[in-house]
Amino acid sequence: MSRFFLSKIIALLAGLVLTLVAYNHNQNSVYVISGNAYGTSWSISSSEYIADNHNEKIRQIIKDIDYIASNYKSESEISQINMNYSQYQSISKDLFKILKVAKEVENLSNGYYNIMLGKISSSLGFAPDFGKNTLQEIATSYDLDEKNNSLIRYSKNWFDLSSIAKGYAVQKVHNYLSKNNLNNHLIDIGGEIIISGSKKGKPWNIGIQNPLSKIESSTITINNGKYEFLAIASSGEYRNFIYDNSGNKITHTINPKTLTSINNDVLSVTVISETSATYADAFATAFNAMGVDNAMKVSNENNISTMIIYRDKNNVNTIYSDKWYDLFYE
Numbered sequence: 062m063s064r065f066f067l068s069k070i071i072a073l074l075a076g077l078v079l080t081l082v083a084y085n086h087n088q089n090s091v092y093v094i095s096g097n098a099y100g101t102s103w104s105i106s107s108s109e110y111i112a113d114n115h116n117e118k119i120r121q122i123i124k125d126i127d128y129i130a131s132n133y134k135s136e137s138e139i140s141q142i143n144m145n146y147s148q149y150q151s152i153s154k155d156l157f158k159i160l161k162v163a164k165e166v167e168n169l170s171n172g173y174y175n176i177m178l179g180k181i182s183s184s185l186g187f188a189p190d191f192g193k194n195t196l197q198e199i200a201t202s203y204d205l206d207e208k209n210n211s212l213i214r215y216s217k218n219w220f221d222l223s224s225i226a227k228g229y230a231v232q233k234v235h236n237y238l239s240k241n242n243l244n245n246h247l248i249d250i251g252g253e254i255i256i257s258g259s260k261k262g263k264p265w266n267i268g269i270q271n272p273l274s275k276i277e278s279s280t281i282t283i284n285n286g287k288y289e290f291l292a293i294a295s296s297g298e299y300r301n302f303i304y305d306n307s308g309n310k311i312t313h314t315i316n317p318k319t320l321t322s323i324n325n326d327v328l329s330v331t332v333i334s335e336t337s338a339t340y341a342d343a344f345a346t347a348f349n350a351m352g353v354d355n356a357m358k359v360s361n362e363n364n365i366s367t368m369i370i371y372r373d374k375n376n377v378n379t380i381y382s383d384k385w386y387d388l389f390y391e
Contacts, residue, residue, distance in 0.1 A: 091260060098123045099227055100133065101251030105234065108245035108261050115241060122233055123250070129155050130226035132179060132188045132219075142212070143179060143219040144193055152212050159222060159229050159339070160212065161205060166343040169363055173355070174347035175200050175317035179219025185322065187313045188221060200317045224314075227253040228294055228342025235290075235338070244289075254293040255338050267293065269331050269368070288388075292338035296345035297329030316350050325352040326371045333366040333388060357382055 092111050095104040103123060105111070111119075131137040135144075138156055152160070166174045180197035183190045201216040227250045234248050235255045245258030247265045256265035296314065316323045330348045334341040344365060348356035353371050360367040360382035367382040 094119065096120060096123070098127050099131065099223075099230070099251055101227075103248075103250040105238075105249075106247045106260075107238070107243055108259065109243050111243065115238075115243065118237060119234055122237060123230055126155060126226060126230045126233065129153060130159065130222040130229070132182075132221055132223065135189075135191050139220050139222055140191070144191060146214070146217045148214055149206075150212055150214075151210060154210065155229070155233075157205065157210050157212075159225055160203070162229070162337075162339045163222075163225055163343060164203070164205065166340065166347055167202065170344070170347035170351065170359055171355075172200075172317055173351040174224075174343055175202070175315075176220050176222060176225065177201055177203065177216070177218040178315045178317060178320070179221035181315050181320055182221050182223075182313070183219065185313075188223075197320070200320060224296070224346035225339060225343045227251050228292070228338040228340075231255050231292070231342075232338040252295055253338055253342050255290065256293070257290050269293075269295065269329075288335060290335060292334040292336075292341045293331065294334075294338065294341035294345040295329060295331045296349040297327070314346060314349050323350050326373065327353060327356075328370045328372060328377065330356065330370075331368045333368075333385070335366075335388075353380065360384065 091106045091108055093104060093106050094111055094116050095102065097103070105119065128134065128136070129138045132140055132143070134140060138153055142150070142152070160176075163174070163176045167176075178197070178200065179188060180190075182188045184197075197218055199216075201218050203215065204213040205211070206213060231248050231250050231253045232255070234250075235246070235257060238244070238246055238248075239257070245260065246255075247257075247260070247267070248255045254267055256267065259265070314323045315321065327349055330345045332341045332345040332348065344367075348360065348367060348369065351359070353369055356367060356369060357380060359365070361384075364384050365382060366384040366388050368379060368385055369381075370377065370379050372378075
C-alpha cells in the first residue's frame, strides 16, 4: 500500500471521527444566552439555536420590563408613578397586565399579597427612597379601569413589584420563544423559572434550593417529564435579609396585616403552575407571608401546586398541597 493511499485513508477516518464527535456534541449540547437585570442574573438554555435577531429581541423584552417595573430606577414607569401621585392615570399595557394579576392574587390570598407596601420596603432598606418621605400608615389597594387601561389609586403608598416582575418577564420571554417555534427551553430569571418542551428529547431538570444550606444544594429535583410547560417560583427569607442595629433579623417580605417583616415558621415556598410564571411568582410571596396553615388552605381551595419547607419546634418538615401530589405522584 502506497504512502499516498494510506494518508488518504487516515484523513478519511479522522474526518469521520470528527463528524461523529460534532454530531454527538450537537445532540447533547444546548444553546445558552445570559445577562443581568433586576439586580440579578438571567439565562436561557435551548435545544434549538437562538439566532441573533431572537437574542436581541429577548434582551429587549427583559430590558423593557426592567424600565417598567424596577423600583431601583428612578426613571422606571413604576418609580415615576410612586413619586408623582395621581389618583387616575393611564399606564402601559405591560404594567396593566402585571397589576391585574397582582390584584387577583391579592383577592385570592385574602389580602396577604399586597404590592403597595413599597414605602415600608424602602424604610427597611430593601429599596431606594429617592429622597422622598417614606412614611406609610396603613395598607391600601388600587383598582384598574379595563376600558381605558388606567390605574386608580386611593393613597400615596408606593408600589413594589419585586415579587411579580421577574415572573412576568419569564412568562413574556417564554411566549416570545414559543411564538417563534423555539419550544424547547429553560428560562431562569433570578430563580423564577419556566421549563418548556424537552432537552434533546429528555426532560429538563431543576433543583429546589435547600433553605438551610449555606452552599448551593437541592432539597428536591423537578422535571417536566409529562408536561410541555411548567413555571416554578420560590420565595423565602434565607437569602434576602438584613440585621438592624439591635441585631434583629429583618426580612424583605412584609406581612400586609401587621406592616412588619414576616415572622413565621416558613423557610421556603415553591409554587408550580402549568399555565403562568406571573401567578406562580406572586402566589409564592403570598404563601410565604401568610404562614403554613393559611397557605395550604388557599392552595387547596384554588388548586395550586405548593411545597412549603418549615420549622416545627426543633424539626424541619415539608408539606405539599393536594395539587402537588396530582402533578408528581399520579
